[in-house]
Amino acid sequence: MERARRLANRALLRRLLAAAGSTTSPAPSRGISTLAPAAAGGKQRPRARGAHQYAQGRQVSASALQPSDTFPRRHNSATPAEQAAMASACGFNTVDALIDATVPSAIRAPTMHFAGKFDEGFTESQMIDHMQRLASMNKAYKSFIGMGYYNTHVPAVILRNLMENPAWYTQYTPYQAEIAQGRLESLLNYQTMIADLTGLPMSNASLLDEATAAAEAMAMCNGIVRGKKKTFLIASNCHPQTIDVCQTRADGFDIKVVVADAKDFDYSSGDVCGVLVQYPGTEGEVLDYAEFVKDAHAHGVKVVMATDLLALTSLRPPGEIGADIAVGSAQRFGVPMGYGGPHAAFLATSQEYKRLMPGRIIGVSVDSTGKPALRMAMQTREQHIRRDKATSNICTAQALLANMAAMYAVYHGPAGLKAIADRVHGLAGTFAHGLKKLGTVTVQDLPYFDTVKVTCPDARAIAKEAVKNEMNLRVVDANTASFTAESLASEVSSSIPSSLARESPYLTHPIFNMYHTEHELLRYLHKLQSKDLSLCHSMIPLGSCTMKLNATVEMMPVTYPNFANLHPFAPTDQAAGYHEMFDDLGDLLCKITGFDSFSLQPNAGAAGEYAGLMVIRAYHNSRGDHHRDVCIIPVSAHGTNPASAAMVGMKIVAVGTDSKGNINIEELRKAAEANKDNLAALMVTYPSTHGVYEEGIDEICRIIHDNGGQVYMDGANMNAQVGLTSPGFIGADVCHLNLHKTFCIPHGGGGPGMGPIGVKKHLAPFLPSHPVIPTGGFPLPEKTDPLGTIAAAPWGSALILPISYTYIAMMGSQGLTDASKIAILNANYMAKRLEKHYPVLFRGVNGTVAHEFIIDLRGFKATAGIEPEDVAKRLMDYGFHAPTMSWPVPGTLMIEPTESESKAELDRFCDALISIREEIAEIESGKADALNNVLKGAPHPPQLLMSDTWTKPYSREYAAFPAAWLRGAKFWPTTGRVDNVYGDRNLICTLQQASQVAEEAAAATA
Structure with a gap:
């Protein structure tokens, strides 16, 4: 009887699970062709047999049992009713009719399907479970491998309030400086940190990684001699990945790379443009390069040093030794290894080579009121401006990670960083001392910072045993049976000789000496983020840059x-x-x-x-x-x-x-x-x-x-x-x-x-x-x-691949297809709304645009003296970031709404542009002054609006609140219009120099 009862219960359970099966499988995505019946008003799906709602006396439809955390309907913002209305506004009966008129039939591919688990898409909860399963398959052992990557602790205050904070990770590149002053300050901190620690006066605001930074330095050395010397020497004690990346990059520039021991470098050919050495070396050795640098310079050769920021708190910096360029990674300053990245790299040099420097450089300028303001300097070096003349990947940067590293230095300060460095060096010293006492191995006699080279007869066996104890060691050469290990132990006396010990101060600016408690750093982080417009505030409709939803579930696995x-x-x-x-x-x-x-x-x-x-x-x-x-x-x-x-x-x-x-x-x-x-x-x-x-x-x-x-x-x-x-x-x-x-x-x-x-x-x-x-x-x-x-x-x-992986896996094939369709729909809807006010420059054969479109502002220069920059700055007063400005066509704006913005947000942005067009019309008609008007005066920060005097011919109220929605919530630009020309003519890119400018500005206005 008991067995029969259990079998009956199992049968009943199977029937119940079959009836409610849709609750455990991904639901169809809401989009163009897969609409939920309640939203679409269409025919209901077949009901799940056996599922009854007895209390109400009616059956429950299968759709009611679908999971509520399906992802596409959260990402693709327009509702089905809105999609239909927008398609109609564009002159089409359906969205699919619009798509058919837009995408050439000759290239329309068959319906996209993914195999198995990815086709319909995971729900958000399923995705979290899936990523936790993948994470559990990884083994985060202690790694003593080194080679430019180090275990580090990300301070929780930085992790939560910067790395995991959309107010920091959804910002766009700071081309519009007036609404980017917060992260520009943080990047200036980063540049100052790099300049101080390397002993060189000028740094960029980050590059991709140490190896590509070294390759960029190689290209700089070649550029300094205008390509007339085609040999670049690399010391064999550099990291192997750095050597390989340089060799690959050299091929395109027709540069000959020679790898040898630094003491064997030969300059007799007269064809050497530069040399690269590692300081400390990849196997831990710290060499004195003072005479080496003098010899290279005597032969007209530039010296590049790949180095370690933490080590430079203890070692003489490259600039003091005489190096021309320093490169490296800021990863160990509070950025996780992440199986390889992303990490902020750096390149520091002298102002003599500023025009040849790769990467973005943050500089100090002044705004329209004469007060100091930050901006990206020398933007004319960017690839999209210089085109083939910009023979460097200078558009690339790792700003978010540079900000993390900068905040790590701000949080710890010079004394805190030195304490960490002393501990690391002390642990390595204790490890070396203990091995010497054992007497069974040979410990390298050269000075070291954090990496100890040990020669022993059974290195591979030791490394395997270490893995069993969840530790990874680096086996350098199986033939000589040696390995390197970065150790954790107690402090001992320094291995660094006095001739290589750093005596010069660093990070002396108050920024690095006042935020050492968590609540102070928290306030500083929030102070800076409040100065920056991000996707937290409004859409960022940049054509070709695609600023769309970065969903929280996508970000979590990082x-x-x-x-x-x-x-x-x-x-x-x-x-x-x-x-x-x-x-x-x-x-x-x-x-x-x-x-x-x-x-x-x-x-x-x-x-x-x-x-x-x-x-x-x-x-x-x-x-x-x-x-x-x-x-x-x-x-x-x-x-x-x-x-x-x-x-x-x-x-x-x-x-x-x-x-x-x-x-x-x-x-x-x-x-x-x-x-x-x-x-x-x-x-x-x-x-x-x-x-x-x-x-x-x-x-x-x-x-x-x-x-x-x-x-x-x-x-x-x-x-x-x-x-x-x-x-x-x-x-x-x-x-x-x-x-x-x-x-x-x-x-x-x-x-x-x-x-x-x-x-x-x-x-x-x-x-x-x-x-x-x-x-x-x-x-x-x-x-x-x-x-x-x-x-x-x-x-x-x-480390950031899980973001794209989870996005694709949750969207499924249909959700992704719908995203493309809605992006095209949104662009066409906006173009249709704006075409009566601005010329739409290009269209397809059927009069539609793709996922982005260009509006032409060139005529306004003749009719009203208005430039695209004026429209861009006035948009800030409306709470928006400007679209892509004057590219690919000068005098235009390129607008891309993406699929993740709602119809309400699209309309709000269109309303702002239409209102600005009316402001231009007032200039054209003579109602507004051609030189002193609300567009030329934009943006209008609080300090300008609240000043004791107001001489503008328009009201403060209209300057600040040109649209009704701004009364409920207003993002304020924090500075007046920044003078780009002044900033390039007076290049200042560290905090110390910026402080001097601030003092001079204060004196001038006193």
Whole structure:
């Protein structure tokens, strides 16, 4: 009887689970074609049999049992009713009719489907469970491997209030300085920290990683001598990944890299432009480079030092030794290892080389009232402005991580950092002393900071035993049986000789000496964030930059300890969760793009461009076509393309566009045929940066292939392709993806980002590898002939890949397709609303735009004396960040709403632009003064509005509150309009210099 009862209960349970089965499976996403019946007003789905609501006496529909935490309806903001209304406003009966009129039928791909668990998409709770499972598969052992990556503690106040705070990670690059003063101050802190610790007067506001920073320094050395000396020497004690990245980069610049012991460097050829040494070395040794530097300088050779910031609190800094350039990583200043990144790297030098410096530089200027204000200096060096002349990835930065490292220094101060350094050095010393007492091994006699080299007969066996005890050691050379280890023990006397000990002060500015308690740092962080506009406040409609929702569930895994605390060179079996994610993400990206293999190594969009072109170069070289070096680039391609082509040594042939903004196909055909014997590639952006789907893109690809070239498609606008078409379907051979654009990695105030590249099968063998842990594509091709190494870590900035992975996994194939459709719908809706007030510059053949569009402001210069900058600054008074300004067409604004903004927000932004157009009309009609008007006076910060005197011909109230919604919530610009020219003519990029400017300004206004 008991057994029968249990069987009956099980049967009943099975029936109940069958009736409610939809509660445990992902629900269909809300979008264009999969509407929930209540919202769509359509026919109900079939009811779940056996599910009754007895209390009300009616059955419960299956839809009522669907999970409530499905993700697409949270990401794709427009409701079905709003979608229908917006499509109607654009002149179409349905959204799909609008899409059919916009995306050329010749390139429409079949419906996109993912296999198995990813097709319908995880719910948010399922995704959390899935990522926790992957995290549990990783083993965050203690890693004593070193090589530029170190265990560090992220102070909780920085973790919670900066790294996990959308007010910091959803900011855009600070091109609009007046609404970015907070993070600009933090980045100025970072530059000051780097300058102080390296002993060099000028630093950038971060680069991608130490290895690429060293490669940039190599390019600087070559640029200083105007390319007349083509040899670069690298000391063999540099990190292996740094050596490989430099060798790969040198290939494109036709630089000869020679790796040797520094004491054996030979300058007799007269062809050496620079040298690179590691300080401390990769095996821990601290060498005195004073005489070495003097010798190099005597031969006209520049010296680059790769160094460690924590060590420089104890060691003589490179600037005092005489080095010309210092590079390195700020990772150990409170940024988790993250299996390789993202981390802020640095490059410091003298002002003599400021025009050759890579990266973004924060400088001090003055605003319209004469008060000090911060801005990005020397923006004319950016790739999208200098194009092929900008032979550096200077658009790349890691601002969010630079801010973390800067705050780490602010929190600890000079004394706190020195205490940490002393402890680290003391632990290493105790470890070395203990081994010497054992007497069974040989400990290296050279001075060290934190890494001890030990020679012993059974190093591999010791390393294996250490793994059993959850510790990773580095086996340097199996033949000599030695390993390095960074130890944890008690303090001992210093290994550093007095000749190498630092005596000069650092971090003396009050900023680094006043926020050492948590509540003070908390207040400082919030003070700065209050000065910055982010997605927390309003939409940021930047064309080609795609500032959209970075959902909290996507961000959560980034700070899981078992994702955050892995060393990138740990044994791969300790990163099983990461590698399952890599495999799945590579497969998903292949399905999305129509490619056969993906490399996850490039850690920025520009790095992806460079990597993709290097793959093409390697492919041609493998076929004996070394002469193929011509790259055709339309003027409508993404702005970074020409610089990337120059970096791989390609000759650029530009082709124009027609009156509608499309590539001039006949001009392109002539260029391809004229260069058919040497054609390497075409670089094309699709949809174009003019915001249209070009009808002839498939023909363009055929022309390039027929003339022996490969098609490189820039992935900047991939968010207008997903689910509708794909680069592989169109005919491209390689494409990089800006994961921070299409796939939701946040912008972080200018970084982080990732730029993986997808390739067709014939290019897969050439994907980048790594000298420490060999890599390749996902899936890995049978044959490999890698182009070299692109980034310092094997899988680039692996820690932020979970963001894109979770976004794709939760959206599912239908949710992603809907996202593309809604992005196109939103852009067309806004264009339709604005076309009566501003000319829309380019449209497709059926009168529609893609996911972004350009409005033309050029006529206002003649009619009202108004420039795009005036409109951009006035938008700040309305609480908005300006769209992309004067690019790709001077005198215009490029607007991209994305799919994650609601109709209400789109309307609010349109209302602001329409109101500004009315303000321009008042100038045109003579009602407002042509020189002294609300646009020329914008933005209007509180200190200006509340001053004792007001001489403007318009009211304070109208300056501050031009729209009704501002009464309820107002984001205030914190400074008047910043003088860009003054800032470049008087370049100031450290806190000490900034303080002098502030004192002078105060004296002038006293």
